[in-house]
Amino acid sequence: MRELFGKTAFVTGGASGIGLALGRAFAEAGMKVMLADIEAGALAAAVTQLRDLGLDVCGIACDVADPASVEHTGKASFERFGNVHILCNNAGVAAAGGIDDISLDNWRWVLDVNLMGVVHGIHTFLPHIRAHGEGGHIVNTASMAGMNSGLGFSPYSASKFAVVNISEGLAARLKPLGIGVTVLCPGFVRTRINESGRNRPERYGPARIPDPASPAGVLRARIAELTRSGLDPSDVAAQVISAIQDDELYVFTHFGPRWRAELEERFGAILAAMDKRQPAGGHDQGSGSDY
């Protein structure tokens, strides 16, 4: 979607970090922007901050884990700004836990927000974008954690792997309809992601902070440190805008030998395991994408 001016964007998790930077960048490009977020105080502050810059921005309370809430905020956005052209399914949370100590509440919370939140966004907005026929673009925020196996067995990685897969499948299906899809896979970005517990609804039980001396506690501190020294969210937003305009599926905000080595190791192991079947008489079913 080359022309952004005059169009409308809906951004979940828009009160903070990457979502707020996306909202600002869209508005500075001449778009109308609806920021949707569960944290009412931060949302009001974000809207004031952007309006003070003369930008056309609104905010609406939304829990992406709740399909009715996403449906409701979608309708409110259509009433306020008319057709939506860019949907950013960006809201996300992280929860800590050791490999044998991840509560089921943590699994549910992280998957409800990071995975079902994306599904709910697509469910509400895709029929609308298809129906208005003015073109559109869906941006799903995943993570490098959805590409490598660095975090291992964790609800966060599981949710982000799913978001990558959903985006890849959606991109192929929406291309003929003129609707673009981008999956955003950042490394560490300077945001409040490590304080996700601030927005944890009571229904998921209390957040448990791991003992700082435990492996989960050590990992948590290391990730907090990497996030503090991470990329500025405005740099991420600039890369997303150019991916929308150039219709690019993947955005990798970080590069370098460490990230590359992790991907090579994973994909190399997968291909090696597949190749191993060949001489052993693995079943040849031709192209796997003929369905």
Ligand SMILES: NC(=O)c1ccc[n+]([C@@H]2O[C@H](COP(=O)([O-])OP(=O)(O)OC[C@H]3O[C@@H](n4cnc5c(N)ncnc54)[C@H](O)[C@@H]3O)[C@@H](O)[C@H]2O)c1
């Ligand atoms: N910061 C990083 O290093 C990093 C790296 C890779 C991916 N990400 C992803 O970027 C996205 C944005 O996170 P961020 O880093 O800007 O963190 P952040 O905490 O600064 O912003 C996340 C926003 O999502 C909102 N939110 C949380 N639960 C919600 C819900 N149920 N409904 C609606 N809004 C909700 C929060 O209130 C907050 O405003 C997330 O999907 C995160 O997983 C972040």
